[in-house]
Amino acid sequence: MSDFEAAGAKLYVLSYDEVDALADYKKAHRASFTMLSDSDSEVIRSFGILNTTIAEDDHPWYGIPYPGVYVTNSEGIVTQKFFENNFTVRPGAEQLVAAVKGEEFTLAERPVTGEQVNVEIEFDGADLPIGITRQIVARFSVPEGMHLYQEPVPEGLVAASIELDGDVEGILPYTMIAPDTRPLTLGTDGHTLEVYEGNVILRLPIAQNGRAITKDDDGRWVTISGKVRWQACDSEACLLPEEESFNFRVPAAFTVMADMGPGEGRVPSMNGATHFKKMTDRRKTES
Amino acid sequence: MQIERDTRGAELAPNQYEDAEGYIAPLPAGSGPRSNPLGAFPTGPEVGERLPDVVAVDSDGVTLDLHEDREGKPVVLVFTRSAVW
Numbered sequence: 001m002s003d004f005e006a007a008g009a010k011l012y013v014l015s016y017d018e019v020d021a022l023a024d025y026k027k028a029h030r031a032s033f034t035m036l037s038d039s040d041s042e043v044i045r046s047f048g049i050l051n052t053t054i055a056e057d058d059h060p061w062y063g064i065p066y067p068g069v070y071v072t073n074s075e076g077i078v079t080q081k082f083f084e085n086n087f088t089v090r091p092g093a094e095q096l097v098a099a100v101k102g103e104e105f106t107l108a109e110r111p112v113t114g115e116q117v118n119v120e121i122e123f124d125g126a127d128l129p130i131g132i133t134r135q136i137v138a139r140f141s142v143p144e145g146m147h148l149y150q151e152p153v154p155e156g157l158v159a160a161s162i163e164l165d166g167d168v169e170g171i172l173p174y175t176m177i178a179p180d181t182r183p184l185t186l187g188t189d190g191h192t193l194e195v196y197e198g199n200v201i202l203r204l205p206i207a208q209n210g211r212a213i214t215k216d217d218d219g220r221w222v223t224i225s226g227k228v229r230w231q232a233c234d235s236e237a238c239l240l241p242e243e244e245s246f247n248f249r250v251p252a253a254f255t256v257m258a259d260m261g262p263g264e265g266r267v268p269s270m271n272g273a274t275h276f277k278k279m280t281d282r283r284k285t286e287s
Numbered sequence: 288m289q290i291e292r293d294t295r296g297a298e299l300a301p302n303q304y305e306d307a308e309g310y311i312a313p314l315p316a317g318s319g320p321r322s323n324p325l326g327a328f329p330t331g332p333e334v335g336e337r338l339p340d341v342v343a344v345d346s347d348g349v350t351l352d353l354h355e356d357r358e359g360k361p362v363v364l365v366f367t368r369s370a371v372w
Contacts, residue, residue: 013370035370067365070331081331086307
Protein backbone atom coordinates (compact mmCIF):
# COMPACT_ATOMS: atom_id res chain seq x y z
CA MET A 1 0.00 0.00 0.00
CA SER A 2 2.73 2.47 0.94
CA ASP A 3 4.21 1.70 -2.50
CA PHE A 4 1.11 3.18 -4.12
CA GLU A 5 1.33 6.25 -1.89
CA ALA A 6 4.99 6.65 -2.72
CA ALA A 7 4.07 6.51 -6.40
CA GLY A 8 1.58 9.32 -5.75
CA ALA A 9 -1.50 7.23 -6.56
CA LYS A 10 -4.72 6.48 -4.69
CA LEU A 11 -5.92 2.89 -4.45
CA TYR A 12 -9.62 2.02 -4.51
CA VAL A 13 -11.13 -1.45 -4.24
CA LEU A 14 -14.75 -1.86 -5.31
CA SER A 15 -16.90 -4.93 -4.73
CA TYR A 16 -20.58 -5.82 -4.34
CA ASP A 17 -20.20 -6.27 -0.57
CA GLU A 18 -22.22 -4.41 2.04
CA VAL A 19 -20.67 -1.47 3.89
CA ASP A 20 -20.35 -3.35 7.21
CA ALA A 21 -18.51 -6.23 5.52
CA LEU A 22 -16.02 -3.72 4.09
CA ALA A 23 -15.63 -2.06 7.48
CA ASP A 24 -14.84 -5.45 9.06
CA TYR A 25 -12.38 -6.31 6.31
CA LYS A 26 -10.64 -2.99 6.66
CA LYS A 27 -10.26 -3.37 10.40
CA ALA A 28 -9.21 -7.03 10.23
CA HIS A 29 -6.53 -6.41 7.62
CA ARG A 30 -5.60 -2.89 8.74
CA ALA A 31 -6.20 -1.85 5.15
CA SER A 32 -5.43 1.76 4.35
CA PHE A 33 -6.91 1.80 0.84
CA THR A 34 -10.44 3.03 0.16
CA MET A 35 -13.05 0.28 -0.10
CA LEU A 36 -16.20 0.98 -2.06
CA SER A 37 -19.51 -0.84 -1.68
CA ASP A 38 -21.54 -1.34 -4.85
CA SER A 39 -24.13 -3.62 -3.29
CA ASP A 40 -26.62 -3.26 -6.16
CA SER A 41 -23.81 -3.56 -8.74
CA GLU A 42 -24.69 -0.18 -10.27
CA VAL A 43 -21.10 0.91 -10.87
CA ILE A 44 -20.20 -2.58 -12.08
CA ARG A 45 -23.07 -2.40 -14.60
CA SER A 46 -22.14 1.13 -15.68
CA PHE A 47 -18.65 -0.13 -16.56
CA GLY A 48 -20.26 -2.95 -18.55
CA ILE A 49 -18.36 -5.60 -16.59
CA LEU A 50 -21.15 -7.43 -14.72
CA ASN A 51 -20.44 -11.16 -14.90
CA THR A 52 -23.36 -12.22 -17.06
CA THR A 53 -22.42 -15.91 -17.00
CA ILE A 54 -24.01 -16.00 -13.53
CA ALA A 55 -27.82 -16.30 -13.45
CA GLU A 56 -29.81 -13.64 -11.64
CA ASP A 57 -31.30 -16.18 -9.24
CA ASP A 58 -27.88 -17.60 -8.34
CA HIS A 59 -28.04 -15.55 -5.15
CA PRO A 60 -24.62 -15.71 -3.58
CA TRP A 61 -22.74 -14.94 -6.77
CA TYR A 62 -24.97 -12.77 -8.93
CA GLY A 63 -23.79 -9.17 -9.12
CA ILE A 64 -20.04 -9.72 -9.19
CA PRO A 65 -17.91 -8.12 -11.91
CA TYR A 66 -15.41 -9.67 -14.24
CA PRO A 67 -12.56 -8.80 -11.88
CA GLY A 68 -9.87 -6.49 -13.12
CA VAL A 69 -7.88 -3.35 -12.46
CA TYR A 70 -7.80 0.07 -14.14
CA VAL A 71 -4.84 2.41 -13.77
CA THR A 72 -5.27 6.10 -14.64
CA ASN A 73 -2.98 9.09 -14.92
CA SER A 74 -3.52 12.30 -12.96
CA GLU A 75 -6.07 13.46 -15.55
CA GLY A 76 -8.18 10.37 -14.87
CA ILE A 77 -7.46 8.83 -18.27
CA VAL A 78 -7.08 5.04 -18.29
CA THR A 79 -3.45 4.27 -19.07
CA GLN A 80 -3.43 0.52 -18.46
CA LYS A 81 -5.91 -2.14 -17.49
CA PHE A 82 -5.54 -5.71 -16.33
CA PHE A 83 -8.14 -8.41 -16.93
CA GLU A 84 -7.51 -12.14 -17.29
CA ASN A 85 -9.91 -14.94 -18.16
CA ASN A 86 -9.06 -16.91 -15.04
CA PHE A 87 -10.41 -15.14 -11.96
CA THR A 88 -8.09 -17.07 -9.71
CA VAL A 89 -5.37 -14.81 -11.03
CA ARG A 90 -4.86 -11.22 -9.86
CA PRO A 91 -2.22 -8.72 -10.85
CA GLY A 92 0.49 -8.30 -8.24
CA ALA A 93 1.26 -4.95 -6.67
CA GLU A 94 4.60 -4.69 -8.51
CA GLN A 95 3.01 -4.46 -11.92
CA LEU A 96 0.35 -1.99 -10.74
CA VAL A 97 2.98 0.26 -9.23
CA ALA A 98 5.00 0.03 -12.44
CA ALA A 99 1.86 0.99 -14.37
CA VAL A 100 1.35 4.05 -12.16
CA LYS A 101 4.95 5.23 -12.28
CA GLY A 102 5.55 4.56 -15.93
CA GLU A 103 8.59 2.61 -16.91
CA GLU A 104 11.94 4.31 -16.99
CA PHE A 105 15.37 2.88 -16.79
CA THR A 106 18.90 3.77 -17.64
CA LEU A 107 21.46 1.27 -18.60
CA ALA A 108 25.07 2.24 -18.08
CA GLU A 109 25.43 3.51 -21.62
CA ARG A 110 23.28 3.29 -24.70
CA PRO A 111 25.02 1.16 -27.30
CA VAL A 112 26.03 2.92 -30.49
CA THR A 113 24.50 2.01 -33.84
CA GLY A 114 25.47 -1.43 -35.05
CA GLU A 115 26.41 -2.69 -31.61
CA GLN A 116 24.53 -5.37 -29.73
CA VAL A 117 21.39 -4.66 -27.75
CA ASN A 118 21.90 -4.65 -23.99
CA VAL A 119 19.36 -6.64 -22.02
CA GLU A 120 18.74 -7.02 -18.31
CA ILE A 121 16.38 -9.69 -17.01
CA GLU A 122 14.83 -9.47 -13.58
CA PHE A 123 12.20 -11.22 -11.47
CA ASP A 124 10.11 -8.35 -10.08
CA GLY A 125 8.88 -9.50 -6.71
CA ALA A 126 10.08 -11.16 -3.52
CA ASP A 127 8.07 -14.37 -3.94
CA LEU A 128 5.43 -16.10 -6.05
CA PRO A 129 2.10 -16.82 -4.35
CA ILE A 130 -0.58 -19.00 -5.92
CA GLY A 131 -2.75 -16.97 -8.28
CA ILE A 132 -1.12 -13.57 -7.78
CA THR A 133 1.14 -12.45 -10.56
CA ARG A 134 4.74 -11.34 -10.38
CA GLN A 135 6.64 -10.44 -13.51
CA ILE A 136 9.64 -11.47 -15.49
CA VAL A 137 10.96 -8.12 -16.70
CA ALA A 138 13.25 -7.78 -19.70
CA ARG A 139 14.80 -4.35 -20.25
CA PHE A 140 16.36 -3.87 -23.65
CA SER A 141 18.45 -0.89 -24.61
CA VAL A 142 18.20 -0.67 -28.36
CA PRO A 143 20.86 1.33 -30.25
CA GLU A 144 19.84 4.52 -32.02
CA GLY A 145 18.38 3.79 -35.44
CA MET A 146 17.61 0.16 -34.57
CA HIS A 147 14.43 -1.59 -33.49
CA LEU A 148 13.03 -4.86 -32.14
CA TYR A 149 9.93 -6.58 -33.51
CA GLN A 150 6.62 -7.26 -31.84
CA GLU A 151 4.82 -10.54 -32.57
CA PRO A 152 3.74 -11.63 -35.13
CA VAL A 153 6.69 -11.60 -37.51
CA PRO A 154 7.24 -13.39 -40.83
CA GLU A 155 9.54 -16.38 -40.95
CA GLY A 156 13.18 -15.44 -40.70
CA LEU A 157 12.70 -12.69 -38.11
CA VAL A 158 12.62 -13.13 -34.34
CA ALA A 159 10.25 -10.98 -32.29
CA ALA A 160 11.17 -9.75 -28.82
CA SER A 161 9.64 -12.19 -26.37
CA ILE A 162 9.80 -13.73 -22.92
CA GLU A 163 9.01 -17.44 -22.95
CA LEU A 164 8.80 -19.93 -20.12
CA ASP A 165 10.46 -23.29 -20.62
CA GLY A 166 7.88 -25.79 -21.79
CA ASP A 167 8.75 -28.44 -19.23
CA VAL A 168 8.12 -26.20 -16.22
CA GLU A 169 4.92 -27.50 -14.63
CA GLY A 170 2.64 -25.21 -12.68
CA ILE A 171 4.02 -21.82 -13.74
CA LEU A 172 1.55 -19.99 -15.96
CA PRO A 173 2.15 -16.99 -18.23
CA TYR A 174 -0.48 -14.24 -18.61
CA THR A 175 -0.91 -11.22 -20.88
CA MET A 176 2.41 -9.59 -21.77
CA ILE A 177 2.75 -5.89 -20.90
CA ALA A 178 4.67 -4.10 -23.63
CA PRO A 179 5.34 -0.49 -24.67
CA ASP A 180 3.74 1.23 -27.65
CA THR A 181 5.02 0.23 -31.04
CA ARG A 182 5.55 2.07 -34.32
CA PRO A 183 4.48 0.59 -37.66
CA LEU A 184 7.39 -0.01 -40.01
CA THR A 185 6.99 -1.00 -43.62
CA LEU A 186 9.76 -3.22 -44.94
CA GLY A 187 11.14 -1.99 -48.24
CA THR A 188 11.77 -5.46 -49.59
CA ASP A 189 8.26 -6.91 -49.63
CA GLY A 190 5.95 -4.18 -48.37
CA HIS A 191 5.15 -6.02 -45.10
CA THR A 192 4.16 -3.68 -42.28
CA LEU A 193 5.44 -4.80 -38.89
CA GLU A 194 5.14 -3.27 -35.43
CA VAL A 195 8.48 -2.31 -33.91
CA TYR A 196 9.83 -1.22 -30.53
CA GLU A 197 12.53 1.43 -30.33
CA GLY A 198 14.73 2.98 -27.67
CA ASN A 199 14.47 1.56 -24.18
CA VAL A 200 12.05 -1.34 -24.42
CA ILE A 201 10.58 -3.00 -21.34
CA LEU A 202 8.60 -6.21 -21.60
CA ARG A 203 6.82 -7.58 -18.55
CA LEU A 204 5.49 -11.11 -18.57
CA PRO A 205 3.07 -11.64 -15.68
CA ILE A 206 3.34 -15.14 -14.28
CA ALA A 207 1.56 -17.00 -11.51
CA GLN A 208 1.73 -20.51 -10.11
CA ASN A 209 -1.11 -22.97 -9.50
CA GLY A 210 0.44 -24.89 -6.63
CA ARG A 211 2.00 -27.68 -8.66
CA ALA A 212 5.39 -26.08 -9.08
CA ILE A 213 6.22 -26.02 -5.38
CA THR A 214 9.19 -27.92 -4.04
CA LYS A 215 9.92 -28.16 -0.32
CA ASP A 216 13.18 -28.39 1.55
CA ASP A 217 14.44 -27.56 5.03
CA ASP A 218 14.55 -23.88 4.17
CA GLY A 219 10.95 -23.64 2.97
CA ARG A 220 8.78 -23.89 -0.09
CA TRP A 221 10.12 -22.82 -3.45
CA VAL A 222 9.25 -22.39 -7.08
CA THR A 223 11.69 -22.22 -9.94
CA ILE A 224 10.90 -20.19 -13.02
CA SER A 225 13.02 -20.69 -16.08
CA GLY A 226 12.81 -19.62 -19.67
CA LYS A 227 14.36 -17.52 -22.38
CA VAL A 228 14.28 -13.95 -23.59
CA ARG A 229 14.59 -13.73 -27.38
CA TRP A 230 15.12 -10.78 -29.67
CA GLN A 231 16.62 -9.62 -32.91
CA ALA A 232 17.72 -6.06 -33.62
CA CYS A 233 17.45 -4.52 -37.05
CA ASP A 234 17.88 -1.15 -38.69
CA SER A 235 16.23 -0.08 -41.92
CA GLU A 236 18.85 -1.95 -43.95
CA ALA A 237 19.86 -5.10 -42.14
CA CYS A 238 19.48 -7.24 -39.04
CA LEU A 239 21.89 -8.53 -36.44
CA LEU A 240 21.73 -12.24 -35.65
CA PRO A 241 18.87 -13.36 -33.40
CA GLU A 242 19.90 -13.58 -29.77
CA GLU A 243 18.60 -15.24 -26.64
CA GLU A 244 19.38 -15.20 -22.97
CA SER A 245 18.18 -17.79 -20.46
CA PHE A 246 16.83 -16.97 -17.03
CA ASN A 247 16.34 -19.10 -13.96
CA PHE A 248 14.84 -17.71 -10.77
CA ARG A 249 14.22 -19.66 -7.56
CA VAL A 250 11.90 -17.75 -5.25
CA PRO A 251 9.82 -18.53 -2.15
CA ALA A 252 6.35 -19.92 -2.86
CA ALA A 253 4.40 -17.58 -0.63
CA PHE A 254 1.05 -18.40 0.93
CA THR A 255 -1.93 -16.55 -0.44
CA VAL A 256 -4.18 -14.74 2.00
CA MET A 257 -7.53 -16.37 1.35
CA ALA A 258 -11.06 -15.25 2.11
CA ASP A 259 -11.89 -15.37 5.79
CA MET A 260 -14.52 -18.11 5.61
CA GLY A 261 -12.63 -20.43 7.90
CA PRO A 262 -9.20 -21.66 8.95
CA GLY A 263 -6.94 -23.73 6.75
CA GLU A 264 -3.36 -24.04 5.65
CA GLY A 265 -1.99 -20.63 4.81
CA ARG A 266 -5.19 -18.85 5.67
CA VAL A 267 -5.38 -15.87 7.95
CA PRO A 268 -8.91 -15.89 9.37
CA SER A 269 -9.34 -12.48 10.89
CA MET A 270 -12.92 -11.52 10.16
CA ASN A 271 -16.04 -13.61 10.28
CA GLY A 272 -16.76 -13.85 6.58
CA ALA A 273 -19.41 -16.54 6.94
CA THR A 274 -21.76 -14.16 8.81
CA HIS A 275 -21.45 -11.48 6.12
CA PHE A 276 -21.92 -14.07 3.41
CA LYS A 277 -25.16 -15.30 4.96
CA LYS A 278 -26.49 -11.77 5.42
CA MET A 279 -25.74 -10.85 1.83
CA THR A 280 -27.34 -14.03 0.47
CA ASP A 281 -30.44 -13.60 2.62
CA ARG A 282 -30.92 -10.01 1.49
CA ARG A 283 -30.84 -11.05 -2.15
CA LYS A 284 -33.33 -13.84 -1.60
CA THR A 285 -35.76 -11.45 0.17
CA GLU A 286 -35.48 -8.83 -2.55
CA SER A 287 -36.21 -11.07 -5.51
CA MET B 288 -22.65 -10.44 -26.42
CA GLN B 289 -23.32 -13.96 -25.15
CA ILE B 290 -20.43 -14.94 -22.93
CA GLU B 291 -19.66 -18.59 -22.58
CA ARG B 292 -18.45 -20.12 -19.33
CA ASP B 293 -15.20 -21.99 -19.16
CA THR B 294 -16.16 -25.39 -17.76
CA ARG B 295 -12.96 -27.19 -18.74
CA GLY B 296 -11.44 -29.08 -15.85
CA ALA B 297 -11.45 -32.30 -13.88
CA GLU B 298 -12.47 -33.63 -10.48
CA LEU B 299 -9.36 -34.72 -8.65
CA ALA B 300 -10.91 -35.85 -5.37
CA PRO B 301 -14.02 -34.99 -3.34
CA ASN B 302 -14.24 -31.17 -3.26
CA GLN B 303 -11.05 -30.88 -5.30
CA TYR B 304 -11.70 -29.57 -8.75
CA GLU B 305 -9.05 -28.47 -11.17
CA ASP B 306 -9.66 -25.85 -13.86
CA ALA B 307 -8.05 -25.58 -17.29
CA GLU B 308 -4.98 -23.88 -15.81
CA GLY B 309 -4.55 -26.42 -13.04
CA TYR B 310 -5.82 -24.27 -10.17
CA ILE B 311 -7.64 -26.36 -7.56
CA ALA B 312 -10.75 -25.22 -5.67
CA PRO B 313 -13.74 -26.84 -3.91
CA LEU B 314 -16.20 -26.06 -6.74
CA PRO B 315 -16.11 -27.33 -10.33
CA ALA B 316 -14.77 -24.94 -12.98
CA GLY B 317 -17.64 -22.91 -14.40
CA SER B 318 -19.79 -22.99 -11.28
CA GLY B 319 -20.59 -20.17 -8.84
CA PRO B 320 -17.54 -18.08 -8.06
CA ARG B 321 -15.54 -19.96 -10.70
CA SER B 322 -17.69 -18.59 -13.54
CA ASN B 323 -14.78 -17.68 -15.78
CA PRO B 324 -15.48 -16.55 -19.32
CA LEU B 325 -14.15 -18.62 -22.18
CA GLY B 326 -12.64 -16.39 -24.83
CA ALA B 327 -13.39 -12.67 -25.15
CA PHE B 328 -15.41 -10.90 -22.47
CA PRO B 329 -16.21 -7.23 -21.77
CA THR B 330 -13.51 -5.36 -19.87
CA GLY B 331 -15.10 -1.91 -19.77
CA PRO B 332 -13.52 1.39 -20.74
CA GLU B 333 -10.49 1.21 -22.98
CA VAL B 334 -6.99 2.59 -22.47
CA GLY B 335 -7.05 6.26 -23.54
CA GLU B 336 -10.61 6.85 -22.34
CA ARG B 337 -11.51 8.80 -19.24
CA LEU B 338 -12.31 6.52 -16.31
CA PRO B 339 -16.13 6.71 -16.01
CA ASP B 340 -17.66 8.31 -12.94
CA VAL B 341 -17.63 6.11 -9.87
CA VAL B 342 -20.00 7.11 -7.11
CA ALA B 343 -20.27 4.55 -4.33
CA VAL B 344 -20.41 4.21 -0.55
CA ASP B 345 -17.14 3.71 1.31
CA SER B 346 -16.53 1.49 4.34
CA ASP B 347 -17.67 4.30 6.65
CA GLY B 348 -21.00 4.54 4.83
CA VAL B 349 -20.09 7.88 3.23
CA THR B 350 -20.94 8.43 -0.43
CA LEU B 351 -17.82 9.19 -2.39
CA ASP B 352 -17.18 10.45 -5.92
CA LEU B 353 -13.91 8.90 -7.05
CA HIS B 354 -12.89 11.67 -9.45
CA GLU B 355 -13.38 14.26 -6.67
CA ASP B 356 -11.77 12.12 -4.00
CA ARG B 357 -8.61 11.37 -5.99
CA GLU B 358 -7.65 15.08 -5.76
CA GLY B 359 -5.88 15.14 -9.09
CA LYS B 360 -3.84 12.02 -8.36
CA PRO B 361 -3.48 8.89 -10.51
CA VAL B 362 -5.79 6.05 -9.54
CA VAL B 363 -5.57 2.30 -9.23
CA LEU B 364 -9.17 1.02 -9.24
CA VAL B 365 -9.63 -2.65 -8.46
CA PHE B 366 -12.90 -4.44 -9.24
CA THR B 367 -12.93 -7.56 -7.13
CA ARG B 368 -15.50 -10.24 -6.48
CA SER B 369 -15.80 -9.80 -2.77
CA ALA B 370 -13.92 -8.88 0.35
CA VAL B 371 -15.86 -11.64 2.11
CA TRP B 372 -15.30 -14.74 0.00
